[in-house]
Amino acid sequence: DTAVSQTPKYLVTQMGNDKSIKCEQNLGHDTMYWYKQDSKKFLKIMFSYNNKELIINETVPNRFSPKSPDKAHLNLHINSLELGDSAVYFCASSNRRGGEKETQYFGPGTRLLVL
Amino acid sequence: QQQVKQSPQSLIVQKGGISIINCAYENTAFDYFPWYQQFPGKGPALLIAIRPDVSEKKEGRFTISFNKSAKQFSLHIMDSQPGDSATYFCAASGGSNYKLTFGKGTLLTVNP
Numbered sequence A: 001d002t003a004v005s006q007t008p009k010y011l012v013t014q015m016g017n018d019k020s021i022k023c024e025q026n027l028g029h030d031t032m033y034w035y036k037q038d039s040k041k042f043l044k045i046m047f048s049y050n051n052k053e054l055i056i057n058e059t060v061p062n063r064f065s066p067k068s069p070d071k072a073h074l075n076l077h078i079n080s081l082e083l084g085d086s087a088v089y090f091c092a093s094s095n096r097r098g099g100e101k102e103t104q105y106f107g108p109g110t111r112l113l114v115l
Numbered sequence B: 001q002q003q004v005k006q007s008p009q010s011l012i013v014q015k016g017g018i019s020i021i022n023c024a025y026e027n028t029a030f031d032y033f034p035w036y037q038q039f040p041g042k043g044p045a046l047l048i049a050i051r052p053d054v055s056e057k058k059e060g061r062f063t064i065s066f067n068k069s070a071k072q073f074s075l076h077i078m079d080s081q082p083g084d085s086a087t088y089f090c091a092a093s094g095g096s097n098y099k100l101t102f103g104k105g106t107l108l109t110v111n112p
Helices: none
Strands: A004-007 A010-013 A019-025 A031-037 A043-050 A053-057 A064-070 A073-078 A087-094 A110-114 B004-007 B010-014 B019-025 B033-038 B045-050 B056-059 B062-067 B072-077 B086-092 B106-111
Touching (some): A010 A019, A019 A110, A031 A073, A043 A064, A043 A073, B004 B086, B019 B033, B033 B062
Parallel strands (some): A010 A110, B010 B106
Antiparallel strands (some): B004 B019, B019 B072, B062 B072
16 A cells, blocks of 8 residues: 555666656645655755646756656656766655645655666 | 754664754744654655744654754654664755755664
8 A cells, every 4th residue: 555656666777878767646645756865865855746836946957857747646757867866766745735734755765776 | 055964974872772863954944844764775754843833842752852042953762772773864844835955864773
């Protein structure tokens, strides 16, 4: 009964390739996020969508493009992968209409390794 | 610019001891201060959170102490257990987009 799920769990690819990561939440939340966690465990927000509208767009290379087809899904496409993109990418969701509007629920992460 | 500073980077505590992790923030617009717990290979999970209208919040063995004037807050884990061994992140948010700004994390090891 997974709340926030991500696919794939692991992704190993060559430099220069294009890859996508998918995220789905079954919590009925209206807001979803992408975070990057580097090798030092630092968590940094990349993007956030509320009701399919982009509301947070941090300083991220434009090789990264999020897409939200509906409130329950948020995908991340990465073009021309670089070594420095190797990290764990976490999807999260929250309900801005609810009482605990700031509480974010994280997925299990996608471990990306660029060779 | 690091808006939430967390210390220590790592912490080793004996079973039964008290673990204390500290955070300091700069942005006075922050009005929500959660702590997240992350086990290896897993995503972060909310542990406990506080708002600036109270100075302390306790849930079981976990307590947040909040000092608004000093712009500091801390997590206290009483009777620390080996199962508490994880990375702990403080965070802060404020404003209409509910963006969470995380500290750099503290790796807690509780020895049996």
